[in-house]
Amino acid sequence: MPAEQDALKQVDRNLDASLERLFAFLRIPSISTKSAHTQDCRIAAEWLVTELKSLGFRAATRETPGHPIVVARREGPAAAPHVLFYGHYDVQPVDPLALWEKPPFEPRLATGPDGAKEIRARGAADDKGQVMTFIEACRALIEADGNLPVGVTFVIEGEEESGGMNLLPFLKANAEELKADLALICDTGMLDAKTPAITTMLRGMVGEEVTIIGADRDLHSGMFGNAARNPIQVLCDIISDLRDGTTGRVTLAGFYDGVPDIPDRVREQWRSIGPSDEMGLGSVGLRWPAGEVGYTALEQTWCRPSCEINGISGGYEEDGFKTVLPAKASAKISFRLVGEQDPDAVRRSFREHVRSRLPKDCTAEFTAHGGSRASVVPADMPQLGRALDALTNEWETTATVIGCGGSIPVVGEVKEALGLDTLLIGFGLDDDRIHSPNEKYSLTSFHKGTRSWVRVLKALGR
Amino acid sequence: MPAEQDALKQVDRNLDASLERLFAFLRIPSISTKSAHTQDCRIAAEWLVTELKSLGFRAATRETPGHPIVVARREGPAAAPHVLFYGHYDVQPVDPLALWEKPPFEPRLATGPDGAKEIRARGAADDKGQVMTFIEACRALIEADGNLPVGVTFVIEGEEESGGMNLLPFLKANAEELKADLALICDTGMLDAKTPAITTMLRGMVGEEVTIIGADRDLHSGMFGNAARNPIQVLCDIISDLRDGTTGRVTLAGFYDGVPDIPDRVREQWRSIGPSDEMGLGSVGLRWPAGEVGYTALEQTWCRPSCEINGISGGYEEDGFKTVLPAKASAKISFRLVGEQDPDAVRRSFREHVRSRLPKDCTAEFTAHGGSRASVVPADMPQLGRALDALTNEWETTATVIGCGGSIPVVGEVKEALGLDTLLIGFGLDDDRIHSPNEKYSLTSFHKGTRSWVRVLKALGR
Numbered sequence: 001m002p003a004e005q006d007a008l009k010q011v012d013r014n015l016d017a018s019l020e021r022l023f024a025f026l027r028i029p030s031i032s033t034k035s036a037h038t039q040d041c042r043i044a045a046e047w048l049v050t051e052l053k054s055l056g057f058r059a060a061t062r063e064t065p066g067h068p069i070v071v072a073r074r075e076g077p078a079a080a081p082h083v084l085f086y087g088h089y090d091v092q093p094v095d096p097l098a099l100w101e102k103p104p105f106e107p108r109l110a111t112g113p114d115g116a117k118e119i120r121a122r123g124a125a126d127d128k129g130q131v132m133t134f135i136e137a138c139r140a141l142i143e144a145d146g147n148l149p150v151g152v153t154f155v156i157e158g159e160e161e162s163g164g165m166n167l168l169p170f171l172k173a174n175a176e177e178l179k180a181d182l183a184l185i186c187d188t189g190m191l192d193a194k195t196p197a198i199t200t201m202l203r204g205m206v207g208e209e210v211t212i213i214g215a216d217r218d219l220h221s222g223m224f225g226n227a228a229r230n231p232i233q234v235l236c237d238i239i240s241d242l243r244d245g246t247t248g249r250v251t252l253a254g255f256y257d258g259v260p261d262i263p264d265r266v267r268e269q270w271r272s273i274g275p276s277d278e279m280g281l282g283s284v285g286l287r288w289p290a291g292e293v294g295y296t297a298l299e300q301t302w303c304r305p306s307c308e309i310n311g312i313s314g315g316y317e318e319d320g321f322k323t324v325l326p327a328k329a330s331a332k333i334s335f336r337l338v339g340e341q342d343p344d345a346v347r348r349s350f351r352e353h354v355r356s357r358l359p360k361d362c363t364a365e366f367t368a369h370g371g372s373r374a375s376v377v378p379a380d381m382p383q384l385g386r387a388l389d390a391l392t393n394e395w396e397t398t399a400t401v402i403g404c405g406g407s408i409p410v411v412g413e414v415k416e417a418l419g420l421d422t423l424l425i426g427f428g429l430d431d432d433r434i435h436s437p438n439e440k441y442s443l444t445s446f447h448k449g450t451r452s453w454v455r456v457l458k459a460l461g462r
Numbered sequence: 463m464p465a466e467q468d469a470l471k472q473v474d475r476n477l478d479a480s481l482e483r484l485f486a487f488l489r490i491p492s493i494s495t496k497s498a499h500t501q502d503c504r505i506a507a508e509w510l511v512t513e514l515k516s517l518g519f520r521a522a523t524r525e526t527p528g529h530p531i532v533v534a535r536r537e538g539p540a541a542a543p544h545v546l547f548y549g550h551y552d553v554q555p556v557d558p559l560a561l562w563e564k565p566p567f568e569p570r571l572a573t574g575p576d577g578a579k580e581i582r583a584r585g586a587a588d589d590k591g592q593v594m595t596f597i598e599a600c601r602a603l604i605e606a607d608g609n610l611p612v613g614v615t616f617v618i619e620g621e622e623e624s625g626g627m628n629l630l631p632f633l634k635a636n637a638e639e640l641k642a643d644l645a646l647i648c649d650t651g652m653l654d655a656k657t658p659a660i661t662t663m664l665r666g667m668v669g670e671e672v673t674i675i676g677a678d679r680d681l682h683s684g685m686f687g688n689a690a691r692n693p694i695q696v697l698c699d700i701i702s703d704l705r706d707g708t709t710g711r712v713t714l715a716g717f718y719d720g721v722p723d724i725p726d727r728v729r730e731q732w733r734s735i736g737p738s739d740e741m742g743l744g745s746v747g748l749r750w751p752a753g754e755v756g757y758t759a760l761e762q763t764w765c766r767p768s769c770e771i772n773g774i775s776g777g778y779e780e781d782g783f784k785t786v787l788p789a790k791a792s793a794k795i796s797f798r799l800v801g802e803q804d805p806d807a808v809r810r811s812f813r814e815h816v817r818s819r820l821p822k823d824c825t826a827e828f829t830a831h832g833g834s835r836a837s838v839v840p841a842d843m844p845q846l847g848r849a850l851d852a853l854t855n856e857w858e859t860t861a862t863v864i865g866c867g868g869s870i871p872v873v874g875e876v877k878e879a880l881g882l883d884t885l886l887i888g889f890g891l892d893d894d895r896i897h898s899p900n901e902k903y904s905l906t907s908f909h910k911g912t913r914s915w916v917r918v919l920k921a922l923g924r
Contacts, residue, residue, distance in 0.1 A: 406684030
């Protein structure tokens with residue numbers, strides 16, 4: 001087997017050209033949740049197909065009822081295992097646009113407050129930059145060794161940020177073609193800028209949109225105020241009731257069914273390795289943990305379920321004042337799930353919570369936006385140990401296993417459709433501002449992330 | 463004195479031309495609250511000046527820090543009283559535009575569901591159509607009699623719909639020029655389509671905008687959910703606490719100070735003349751009164767104070783889903799005041815309500831949007847009786863005195879700055895959809911409203 005150092009040197013030599021390719025990818029405004037960007041999503045998918053074909057992959061866009069999925073395959077040595085790499089080419093919306101220092105789809109290198117170089121653009125970290133670490137690692141291995149150490153199949157979708165429902169049916173329908181030994185995903189973070197990590201605990205998610213409807217038209221609040229039911233007030237009452245004001249616990253009936261306690265041993269370990277509440281929240285201008293009383297911020301985001309209001313809207317929202325009593329008001333709400341919490345049960349319980357609080361004269365409409373269970377990687381999985389060692393070698397700091405507050409529904413879907421366990425290896429940092437204005441990805445994450453994948457793929461091929 | 467019938471016949475002869483003039487006025491999109499329409503407000507003011515000059519008024523636009531005020535004056539007979547007519551040329555915003563059957567600034571005549579002709583456009587009823595009933599009455603009187611029966615000064619402003627603060631200083635600064643015996647306003651409604659009314663009870667108003675601020679940027683709800691304080695949740699808790707869930711009463715400290723009880727005699731009278739809850743709310747698709755328990759919808763809007771949420775906004779509000787935990791959330795809230803309620807005290811109490819409920823890590827910012835006391839016209843005012851008789855003659859139904867849920871702050875300002883009492887005589891109907899899509903003004907209101915003013919002005923000149 002060729003020396004690991006040859007491929008690592010090739011990564012270093014390629015760095016400028018790798019960045020050029022990433023910038024080209026970042027310039028495509030592939031916002032999956034906005035219909036105005038449907039064509040941009042297709043352009044992003046086709047851009048990937050062209051790149052992967054140039055590396056000797058059999059690659060194509062595959063149609064779904066929504067945005068296309070990119071599938072690409074290249075075999076490894078005869079006896080080597082085959083890995084399935086999942087990523088997504090779609091990105092989050094960019095509003096509020098006014099808060100971006102520079103246009104979000106004009107990527108650039110800049111120097112961060114700590115002096116480190118940063119790649120700035122929407123999607124730099126989530127997930128285009130992370131996807132490109134894997135593609136550039138494949139490139140360096142092929143250029144240095146003439147072959148990959150393992151077989152690789154890419155599945156890169158375009159609906160991760162929009163709660164799309166098309167991936168699971170696609171995986172099921174193409175299970176034979178997508179057969180592999182292990183799944184790899186690069187959409188998570190490190191413990192901190194120096195410490196690499198593999199995420200083994202992932203929360204599930206339920207997304208719900210609810211609209212409360214009162215009168216059959218917008219009313220004048222002077223003529224009808226007090227007397228006509230105000231849907232904003234009704235919505236606020238319902239939302240306010242979602243959490244117990246004293247304990248911070250979510251009040252939905254049965255919500256905590258299937259939520260495991262955190263073992264004392266684990267809590268102690270996390271309190272020693274993890275950031276304090278002050279550090280974790282301090283990075284975004286906060287200090288005091290909200291949510292459930294008795295848990296640190298880290299515990300709450302790694303392994304407690306949550307309920308967040310992601311958006312609310314109703315009545316007159318522009319400049320100035322308008323004494324309207326609106327006909328409707330709506331909110332987007334997400335629940336993060338852990339342990340054995342059942343997404344369908346949580347959704348039902350939320351809808352019942354709303355319906356049971358509707359006053360006479362009001363109705364509610366619901367829209368589901370995705371649902372997935374939490375997932376946990378077995379601690380004794382042999383590839384986990386080898387990947388941790390590979391990361392430790394690259395970063396010269398012991399790699400650790402962590403939890404993640406975000407939801408990556410594909411982990412459960414890959415298990416369900418293809419029977420595969422997933423290693424979540426990513427190089428994001430807490431201050432990457434993913435989903436926010438001025439998203440960035442550390443240049444070190446991009447460079448050493450690519451080198452990390454070279455080492456991990458070599459280790460998996462041994 | 464010339465016969466009343468001559469001027470009434472002149473109103474009838476003028477009707478088509480009067481409508482043409484109103485349509486020209488309605489075509490000007492003078493939305494005062496939107497800065498994009500600043501120039502349109504000036505165009506509307508200048509349009510009025512041209513019209514009033516053509517009727518022999520000394521007329522001019524007068525500058526303020528905001529939109530200009532139109533002032534016009536024409537003397538009456540030597541011994542006759544002088545009236546000050548107040549109206550506003552600005553209109554409400556038109557969103558949601560998609561709910562309009564036709565463009566809001568393309569006025570037209572249409573037939574309503576009951577077969578009655580309607581003038582449809584933004585501002586048709588509030589207040590351009592009503593202002594034009596008075597101007598067209600002056601025209602008919604001048605054309606038929608060669609003179610007005612009373613002296614008339616117009617003050618027509620452009621900030622009524624945007625909570626502007628410029629009228630009161632203007633009235634005070636020009637008190638000598640604006641001297642009169644009585645103020646008249648045409649910005650209210652009839653009891654029903656057959657029964658004319660003079661509004662003698664008006665609620666005051668306090669408008670407040672509050673923004674709750676948490677983290678220093680938008681966050682990913684997976685990474686920070688539970689642990690970081692969510693400003694939408696905080697805002698909903700604060701709003702939910704504004705009303706007692708059982709009694710429907712507003713919970714602000716001292717809110718009901720100065721609120722008079724409704725005398726039993728008055729409540730009985732209203733229950734006999736006014737629409738039932740079912741009728742009043744039924745017209746907008748509702749049935750059950752909300753608000754304070756123990757009061758009818760009519761009582762609540764005529765003489766009880768209220769608190770309404772006019773708008774709420776925060777996080778991701780567009781199509782699809784985004785798992786953001788926003789940095790801020792805001793609401794626009796109005797309080798309607800009755801009796802001796804003090805607008806400044808209510809505003810202070812609201813801000814204290816918010817501040818006392820702010821969790822650690824959150825701040826609140828406030829913007830005031832206007833404040834005015836409630837006002838009541840003395841029942842023994844001699845001109846009130848004469849005006850009621852004039853309306854009774856025109857509509858052949860006994861005119862009545864009523865209350866109004868809306869706020870017309872100018873009534874208090876005219877009293878404060880000029881020492882004048884005001885007669886509120888208007889021809890709007892409950893289903894005029896003012897402040898809503900598809901606003902309309904009954905053609906009968908426009909025609910008989912103009913005739914009514916001829917009779918009222920004659921009666922006041924006697």
